[in-house]
Amino acid sequence: MHSFTEENYLKTIYSLAARQDGDEVSTNALAEMTATKAASVSDMLKKLADKQLIHYKKYQGVRLTDEGERLALKIIRRHRLWEVFLVEKLGFGWDEVHSMAEELEHIRSDELVERLDAFLNNPQFDPHGDPIPTVAGEMPATGYRKLSDVMTGERVRIMGVLEHSAEFLQHLVRSGLTLGCEVGMNQISSFDRSVEVQIGPETTLFISYDVARNLLVS
Amino acid sequence: MHSFTEENYLKTIYSLAARQDGDEVSTNALAEMTATKAASVSDMLKKLADKQLIHYKKYQGVRLTDEGERLALKIIRRHRLWEVFLVEKLGFGWDEVHSMAEELEHIRSDELVERLDAFLNNPQFDPHGDPIPTVAGEMPATGYRKLSDVMTGERVRIMGVLEHSAEFLQHLVRSGLTLGCEVGMNQISSFDRSVEVQIGPETTLFISYDVARNLLVS
């Protein structure tokens, strides 16, 4: 069996790798994400390498092995299913569920997860629009783009977020931006890359680059 | 905050004290229940005493303080609500849920527990007939007796179990004994204290003393 801590490292390595276009993940990046120090990460990487969960050469960064990725996707699947439960069944807001799901994802029972999945009617996406890995261990591809990459004149639908902090999510709600919401790209500032989008026939909204690059659309 | 381990000790102390008619709980009994050694228990008791969660005098056994009991009841409340969830919503059998609930009970969010309670329609009893402690920290009294204490000729209803092992629960199911089932006490053996009960007009069932003393009735 694997400890909570090991599971968290695997999940974090997966997320960082995905975010960084498949590159190898650095010790410092892991230290920052796990809120620990680089020295502690080094220790743990040695342990994970011994268990064949990561490919690790000193000073060279890490990459998950197939087995490591399988485990990471399992944890992420649990996390996202619990988030759906918390929002759909218990009525929590999408900005409130992350830390609870961080704990629930470590409950060790495959049977529980599969029954939860059925109870929730096999959802494909979590409340933030993230795809839920399959039981088989596949991460569904979405093909979403960042709102910051959309061209003037395009009309797109908001499908997900890259940033999951409560602050960011609450900011979206206050701006009137929700998942499924359709927006038209009116213009992109060449100065600060902020964008102006059209919501409904009458309403326009200014979105900073920092927000736009964290919004996924299709 | 308190560690998983501390929470487990508090819960165990509460359960053992309740089972033993309110007596003080012994180090060895705790060691057996927590599947550790007496030496480890001694260490932990010192720590819990430092935190004012138990009354502890060396060699004299332990008793929960008010704060310790409050915490123990909180954990038990969580445990029993999660058991209801697993059985009622996910369709698990009452013999399958204990170990999952042992993990779920440590999820740290009062809000989560209260929303779960509402989602389950404020159940009063868990799938084993155990009363669910209130938010206020009260353990509801049930007034149940053991089947082994019922007199010949009495007619009673099975309301709960004292033993929660999967083996025992499965044995009950195989015997046709379920919660809510009405039985009449036909006779009690003076030799081995086993009992013969009437289930429905035509069926009688022999129950060993070991089973009868673990069945709660009203």
Add this chain to the structure above:
DNA sequence: ATTATTTTTTAGATAACCCTAAACTTTCGC
């Protein structure tokens, strides 16, 4: 009541995970 047995506690170790400080690689800037 004095010894024998059981129970409990202390002493000393270990494993997991984290830390700081120091040493060692790699990378960057010129």
Add this chain to the structure above:
DNA sequence: GCGAAAGTTTAGGGTTATCTAAAAAATAAT
């Protein structure tokens, strides 16, 4: 290409929760 800066690993410790073995206290037995 070489020194400085940045990034990473090792060395040496600390904490929590566990263990075994041995000592101490309480209980039981004669």
